Amino acid sequence: MNTTVVKSSMYDTVMRQFNQIADNINLDQNIRKILEATTNEIVVHFPVKLDNGTVKIFTGYRVQHNNVLGPYKGGLRYHPTLDIEDAKALAMWMTWKTALAGLPYGGAKGGIQLNPREYSMAELERISRRFTYALGENIGPEYDIPAPDVNTNEQTMAWIADTYMSTKPAAERSCHKHVVTGKPVGTGGLEGRDRSTGYGVYLTIKLWYQNKNENLKGKTFIVQGYGNVGYWVSHFLTQDGAVLLAVQDAHATLYNQDGIDAENLREHSKPLQGSIKGFSGAVEMPAEDFMGLSCDVLIPAALGNQITADNAYAIKAELVAEGANGPTDVEGERILRDRNIAIIPDILCNSGGVIGSYFEWLQNRNGEIWTMDEVMDKLERKLTEVFKKVANIAKEEDLDWRSAAYILAISRIETAYKQRGIFP
Structure with missing residues (x-):
């Protein structure tokens, strides 16, 4: 008889790790219920005009797991395999990571389902800016602060920061510079x-x-x-x-x-x-x-x-x-x-x-x-x-x-x- 081995997902892994420790320390059952769940799972579909004039719809994610210790914090990755389950797992790991380090942050993660090698720099800029606009007030310097992750870098963060700040009144824009981290040094990094x-x-x-x-x-x-x-x-x-x-x-x-x-x-x-x-x-x-x-x-x-x-x-x-x-x-x-x-x-x-x-x-x-x-x-x-x-x-x-x-x-x-x- 043939048997198929089902590989565990990252979400399976993080949940099994969490449940094991929750049992080990006899974690309060009510707090356990809270930490098992994410707070917000944001999925956005947005159009971008490519260099050849065609329009493509992209899917972006931002999962906010927990913010009891402070603003949500976590990277944005651009990868063809990224989905909501991966983002949930990565957001939970960020919650544990920031808590372990003793930082006043919670955990979040997200990104766009795409292979950046398939797009020009001009296209990646438009994609990043349109994603930022689609996220709107779901990110913010005292609420949810993205950073670079797989296939994103300081240039990506500069585009996101500039787009986000441009949506604010001119007199307030400099106060929103820290909406992302991992920026180029010349723009507040x-x-x-x-x-x-x-x-x-x-x-x-x-x-x-x-x-x-x-x-x-x-x-x-x-x-x-x-x-x-x-x-x-x-x-x-x-x-x-x-x-x-x-x-x-x-x-x-x-x-x-x-x-x-x-x-x-x-x-x-x-x-x-x-x-x-x-x-x-x-x-x-x-x-x-x-x-x-x-x-x-x-x-x-x-x-x-x-x-x-x-x-x-x-x-x-x-x-x-x-x-x-x-x-x-x-x-x-x-x-x-x-x-x-x-x-x-x-x-x-x-x-x-x-x-x-x-x-x-x-x-x-x-x-x-x-x-x-x-x-x-x-x-x-x-x-x-x-x-x-x-x-x-x-x-x-x-x-x-x-x-x-x-x-x-x-x-x-x-x-x-x-x-x-x-x-x-």
């Missing part, structure tokens, strides 16, 4: 915001090894995804003496046993819209062999549900550092735990991005300008503080790191609800 997520992944790996009285020199690592996060984590790790053995993206899987030059690979990929294919400093290998490469650290920094029951048995790394959101499904994680492979969970590992976003938001609100050194120092201190708290819970309660991080995050939200009460 933060020095260092571009590298904050990748830096956070690097720093949590460094701190994890420090916990073992080890350093990064000579450690080998492989990276899935070589966008903003994949590049910057590779940049910082190699600066500390680690060796980049392999990189995988949607177009190629590269390997070099002597190490791949992170900077040269970055320069190669820039003119190719981020593709690593054709890089002369490494050889191509079968994509299915990537996860099974011998290394110290595996860094999934692309999309969700990449480590599953199908490939978790093959992984040889001692540490998985989750640069992406939700890269490990529940069954994949169970296998890794059984094999004593440690995981730095996404809500801790890649939280440098939202912490950097918070600094940018503060800078805009207060009319300040911080230097790169100031930003990186603040980022390091904040991430180290959160890392140590999670490490202490994991040690004291004899828990895996994801459970420890979730307990800290969800307990903070539970405390806020108990102190504030439920309206009316």
Whole structure:
């Protein structure tokens, strides 16, 4: 008899993670009901005229999960597979991530269902601006603050901010600059915001090894995804003496046993819209062999549900550092735990991005300008503080790191609800 294995979705993964921790900490049943549900699920369909004169209807999403701790916060991604279920899962993870970091934010996520490679820059600008207009008052600098995510960047954020501000009276426009974070520095962005997520992944790996009285020199690592996060984590790790053995993206899987030059690979990929294919400093290998490469650290920094029951048995790394959101499904994680492979969970590992976003938001609100050194120092201190708290819970309660991080995050939200009460 043939049996079909049904792969879990990211939403299945986040709900199973949440329910496990809610049971573990005996979460108040009424608060549990609130956190199981999203607050708002916004779907917009909007027309855009393409370069050839035809009009196409696009579908955009913004899911707002919870805002008990502060305004909704989370990225916008442009990807052909994005749907409402993915946006719900990603929004929930943002709620846990901001709570874990101790930020005055809730969680949201969204984007547009499209492949940006199929459109010109002029078309992407019109799409982004029209999406912003369609969202209207569903975003705002004190209500819901988007940021870059997969296939979006500082240019996307500049278009969104400009469009949103143009809908406000002229005298008020400068007060709405912080409607998004991740903007170019010249339009109110933060020095260092571009590298904050990748830096956070690097720093949590460094701190994890420090916990073992080890350093990064000579450690080998492989990276899935070589966008903003994949590049910057590779940049910082190699600066500390680690060796980049392999990189995988949607177009190629590269390997070099002597190490791949992170900077040269970055320069190669820039003119190719981020593709690593054709890089002369490494050889191509079968994509299915990537996860099974011998290394110290595996860094999934692309999309969700990449480590599953199908490939978790093959992984040889001692540490998985989750640069992406939700890269490990529940069954994949169970296998890794059984094999004593440690995981730095996404809500801790890649939280440098939202912490950097918070600094940018503060800078805009207060009319300040911080230097790169100031930003990186603040980022390091904040991430180290959160890392140590999670490490202490994991040690004291004899828990895996994801459970420890979730307990800290969800307990903070539970405390806020108990102190504030439920309206009316």
